[in-house]
Each structure stands twice: as structure tokens, then as C-alpha cells.
Amino acid sequence: MLWCRFEKDGRASYGLVEGETVVAVESDPFSQHRRTGGKFPLASVKLLVPVMPPTFYAIGSNYRTHVIERSKAKGFKEPKFYDRPRVGYRANSALIATGEDIVKPKDSGPRFEYEGELVAVIGKRCRNVSPEEASACIFGWTIGNDVTERDWQKNDPTNLRGKNADTFKPMGPWIATGVEPRDMTTTVRINGATVHQFPTGDMLFNAGEVISDISRTNTLSPGDVVWLGTDELPQAIKPDDTIEIEISGIGVLCNRVVAEP
Numbered sequence: 001m002l003w004c005r006f007e008k009d010g011r012a013s014y015g016l017v018e019g020e021t022v023v024a025v026e027s028d029p030f031s032q033h034r035r036t037g038g039k040f041p042l043a044s045v046k047l048l049v050p051v052m053p054p055t056f057y058a059i060g061s062n063y064r065t066h067v068i069e070r071s072k073a074k075g076f077k078e079p080k081f082y083d084r085p086r087v088g089y090r091a092n093s094a095l096i097a098t099g100e101d102i103v104k105p106k107d108s109g110p111r112f113e114y115e116g117e118l119v120a121v122i123g124k125r126c127r128n129v130s131p132e133e134a135s136a137c138i139f140g141w142t143i144g145n146d147v148t149e150r151d152w153q154k155n156d157p158t159n160l161r162g163k164n165a166d167t168f169k170p171m172g173p174w175i176a177t178g179v180e181p182r183d184m185t186t187t188v189r190i191n192g193a194t195v196h197q198f199p200t201g202d203m204l205f206n207a208g209e210v211i212s213d214i215s216r217t218n219t220l221s222p223g224d225v226v227w228l229g230t231d232e233l234p235q236a237i238k239p240d241d242t243i244e245i246e247i248s249g250i251g252v253l254c255n256r257v258v259a260e261p
Contacts, residue, residue, distance in 0.1 A: 002251075003029045003140065004174035005048040008040055012048060015040075017174055029139060029175065030123055030222035049097045050142050050175045051121060053225040055218075056090040058117075058146065058163075059210050062203050062229030069233035085210045090146075090227070091164040098172035101258045102147055104239055105165060111150035112257075114237055115230035116188045116245035118200050119144045120207045121175050122224040129215050135208035137220065140177035143245050143253040144227045145170040148234075170255045171225070179249035181207065186230075189244040190237065198231040200247055 002017035003025075013036075014029060015022040022045050024038035029051075061067050061082060071079035096102070104112055123139025146163065147170070153162030163169075184200035205213075211226055220226075237243055239259040246252045 001140075001177045002174045003050065003177070005050050006040075006045040007048055008045045013038075015045075017042060028223075047097050047099065047173050049095045049171050050173070051223050051225065052092060052095070053223050054221050055224045056092055056095075056169075056227075057087055057214060057224065058090050058227035059085050059087050059205065059229050061086055062205055062210075063198070063231035064202075064204060065198070066229065066231045066233065067204075073233060081204065085205045085213045087210065087214055087226075088159065090159075090169055094164050094166060094169035096167050096170050096255065098170065098253050098255065100170070100255060101167065102145075102170065102237075102243070102255050103167045103260050104257055105149070106260045108149045109151040110236055110238075112236055112238065113148050113150060113234040114188065114243050114245070115146035115148060115234050116186050116196070116247075117144040117146050117230050118181060118184065118186065118207075118228045118247060119171060120211065120226045120228060122211070122220045122226070123222055125219065125221055126211065126215050127219040129212055131206070131208035131212040134211035134215060137211065138207060139222070140175040141179060141181070141247075141250055142171060142175045142225075143173070143247050143250055144225075145243065145245055145253060145255065146227060146230065147237075170253055172253050173251050176250040183249060185248045187244075187246045187248075188232075188234075189246070190235065191242055192244075195235055196232040202231065203228060
């Protein structure tokens with residue numbers, strides 16, 4: 001099943017994507033809901049960020065190759081692997097939907113990079129749960145692009161600018177249920193050319209382990225999102241580039257890069 005948020009005639013609503021049709025739904029995916037009877041061609045609606053999360057979590061250093069290659073890029077002799085997930089926060093104000101523009105700030109440098117990530121969407125309240133219990137709290141999955149300005153990140157331990165500037169967090173196009181990360185492949189394309197492809201589920205810490213670790217101290221609520229990291233060493237993107245992140249079983253998140261006016 002594919003859940004979306006969409007705008008039609010100035011009104012935002014949740015809906016179900018069925019082929020090339022969106023069926024409007026009253027309420028939201030995390031509570032009692034019903035089909036309204038409203039149906040629209042998918043091409044006629046504007047897709048929104050699939051959920052505005054109460055809390056927006058993100059883990060770094062969660063794929064082996066990414067850790068190794070980032071360590072080399074930083075000039076470190078040995079990569080550092082962590083014994084528990086390194087989880088932080090991202091800003092809702094940075095979220096944009098598929099089809100919207102990533103704005104490269106005027107004072108940003110050339111190391112302006114994408115990170116294609118699987119995103120777990122929480123469907124049930126959870127606190128101090130086991131990894132198995134945490135997995136049962138996942139409602140579904142979407143796609144994120146953790147855009148990062150590396151020079152800002154280097155001098156910004158909180159990631160306020162480096163990862164949380166406006167438009168730096170594309171997410172979408174919708175939420176897929178009934179799919180498994182172990183069956184997924186992540187493909188990243190720039191201007192139609194594939195630059196990375198990796199097994200999505202090949203994480204150092206799987207989604208259940210990450211959510212369980214968060215839940216030791218923080219209560220997760222329906223609609224929260226947990227971004228699960230990227231593999232490989234991302235390349236730089238620049239204005240006029242189109243970046244596509246496809247995860248099999250979910251769909252394609254597509255955004256264009258533009259220069260700040």
C-alpha cells in the first residue's frame with residue numbers, strides 16, 4: 001500500500017496511491033480513517049512531504065563503505081565504527097517534497113552533497129522497547145535525501161547549517177507499507193546517470209536496533225521519522241543538476257538543484 005499527502009485545489013489531504021489514481025482519505029494513516037470517495041489522477045495533484053513528523057531523527061555512519069570512504073576523505077588512517085547508533089535530529093523546516101527544488105545557498109562551497117537514505121515512519125508509540133518490538137512499531141518506509149554542505153558541517157558540530165538549512169531535506173514521494181529493507185536496492189542518479197547502487201538493508205544497525213536505542217530515553221510517536229543513513233561516498237551536486245533517489249519497493253524521490261537568487 002502507498003500512502004501520500006497531496007494538495008488539490010488548495011487543500012491538503014492524505015491519500016492512497018492506486019496505480020495512476022489518488023484516493024482521498026479522511027484523517028491520517030496512524031488513526032481511524034476512511035476513504036472519502038474523492039479520486040484524482042495522480043498527475044493532477046501536488047505531492048507533499050508524506051508526513052510532517054512530530055520528531056525527526058537521523059543516524060549517521062550506518063553503512064560500512066560510507067564510514068570507510070568518509071574516513072579516507074577526511075584523511076584519517078583508520079575508519080571509526082561505533083558500538084551503538086549515532087542518532088541526532090533534523091529540522092522540519094528543511095523538509096521539501098519530491099519535485100521541489102533544493103536551493104544551494106550563495107555562500108555554500110563546492111562540497112554540496114546528497115545522501116540517499118531509507119526512512120522508517122513510526123506508526124505506534126514506543127518507549128524502551130526491544131529491537132523486535134521496535135520493528136513492530138514501524139508503519140512504513142519512505143525515501144530521504146540528506147543534503148549536506150560539507151565545509152559548513154566541518155565547522156558546525158550541531159549540523160544546524162550543514163544539514164538543516166531550508167530545502168536540505170527532500171523526503172517522499174510517499175510511504176510504502178508491507179515491504180522489507182532486506183529486499184530493497186538503493187539507486188542514486190544524477191541527470192539520469194547512475195552514480196551509486198547498494199543493498200538498502202546492508203546497514204550496520206538495522207531499523208529496529210536504531211529505534212530501540214532511541215526508545216531507551218526518548219518516546220517515539222506515530223508520524224515520527226528515522227532516517228537510516230547512506231552507503232558509498234556521495235558526490236557533489238550543483239545548480240541545474242537533477243538528483244533521483246530510487247529505492248525498490250517504494251519509488252523515486254526526484255529534486256532539482258537551483259542556485260539561491
